[in-house]
Amino acid sequence: MREVYHNIFIEELLLPNNPLKYLNVFIIKGESRSMIIDCGFNMEETKEIILNIFEKHGLDFDNTILYLTHLHSDHVGLATFLREKGVEVYISQVDGDILNNPDATWDATYKNAMLQGLSEDNFKIEEHPGYKYAITGKLDYTEAVIGDSLKIGDYDFEIIDLSGHTPGMTGLYEKEHRLLFCGDHILQRITPNITFWGFEYGDSLGTYFKNLDKVYDMEIVHLFSSHRELVKDHRERIDELKLHHEKRLDEVRNALTLKRYSSIRDVTKQLHWDIRSNNFDEFPQSQKSFATGEAHAHLEHLRYRGEVDYIQKFEKLYYFLMI
Numbered sequence: 001m002r003e004v005y006h007n008i009f010i011e012e013l014l015l016p017n018n019p020l021k022y023l024n025v026f027i028i029k030g031e032s033r034s035m036i037i038d039c040g041f042n043m044e045e046t047k048e049i050i051l052n053i054f055e056k057h058g059l060d061f062d063n064t065i066l067y068l069t070h071l072h073s074d075h076v077g078l079a080t081f082l083r084e085k086g087v088e089v090y091i092s093q094v095d096g097d098i099l100n101n102p103d104a105t106w107d108a109t110y111k112n113a114m115l116q117g118l119s120e121d122n123f124k125i126e127e128h129p130g131y132k133y134a135i136t137g138k139l140d141y142t143e144a145v146i147g148d149s150l151k152i153g154d155y156d157f158e159i160i161d162l163s164g165h166t167p168g169m170t171g172l173y174e175k176e177h178r179l180l181f182c183g184d185h186i187l188q189r190i191t192p193n194i195t196f197w198g199f200e201y202g203d204s205l206g207t208y209f210k211n212l213d214k215v216y217d218m219e220i221v222h223l224f225s226s227h228r229e230l231v232k233d234h235r236e237r238i239d240e241l242k243l244h245h246e247k248r249l250d251e252v253r254n255a256l257t258l259k260r261y262s263s264i265r266d267v268t269k270q271l272h273w274d275i276r277s278n279n280f281d282e283f284p285q286s287q288k289s290f291a292t293g294e295a296h297a298h299l300e301h302l303r304y305r306g307e308v309d310y311i312q313k314f315e316k317l318y319y320f321l322m323i
């Protein structure tokens with residue numbers, strides 16, 4: 001247990017067999033009600049850990065809000081489990097809707113993998129960690145509305161839009177104390193995964209950039225992010241993240257010069273990846289779709305900038321440079 005600010009505690013919740021290692025769970029204590037932010041994968045061993053956190057901090061199920069920053073299973077897995085115990089759960093409607101329509105969501109994930117060219121990799125949804133450790137059943141939630149305030153103890157949090165990493169990610173900003181709980185928007189050492197969610201969700205990398213710029217301009221003394229150590233200087237880290245993606249966009253442009261028409265899988269193979277496999281063909285199954293999803297988000301961003309376009313042949317997309 002670590003008090004990181006007055007009445008704000010951080011607990012590291014184990015994410016078994018996952019490269020992210022831990023989820024930073026934040027507990028904000030108030031007199032009449034308290035709040036816990038995010039809750040980890042849906043696994044027996046993590047259920048026990050989360051119940052211990054409630055006990056250790058003297059949290060009452062009936063007087064505690066669970067605030068979910070976004071729909072990823074490492075953040076929401078135990079939400080229905082806690083809801084059944086009486087905890088009120090908040091999440092944005094955009095992410096809540098995706099979460100409560102798992103069949104449509106996983107169908108779309110499969111279709112996107114096919115658009116990206118993963119038919120030749122024997123792509124299976126069942127091996128996706130987000131699928132394996134998702135919530136049980138449907139989540140009965142209260143909508144977290146952008147601009148609304150949530151008062152806990154001495155704090156008055158404003159719900160802010162941090163979409164990009166997921167279509168409906170939100171954060172909590174406390175203006176007076178200059179605190180921001182940012183979910184996976186800005187992480188130290190790790191580059192948050194930006195993926196293609198489907199054409200109806202638009203340019204996710206562009207949305208992410210817009211929300212990085214927004215946070216850049218905010219006054220923040222403590223940035224509470226969901227994984228690894230806390231970010232000390234948000235502006236310095238945002239500059240690094242933007243530079244990373246600009247380099248990535250250059251890699252994508254270069255990859256597209258190799259062929260007249262490239263599948264997303266072709267482009268992905270040309271990019272540099274921090275993973276202990278010699279080449280794309282040896283990537284673990286789930287990493288392949290993370291990788292092609294990321295490449296696809298960068299290709300779509302270039303399309304929004306007017307630099308590339310695509311054609312579709314059967315179930316696969318092929319991108320090409322227009323300039």
Ligand SMILES: [Zn+2]
Pocket residue numbers: 070072165184
């Ligand atoms: Zn996430």
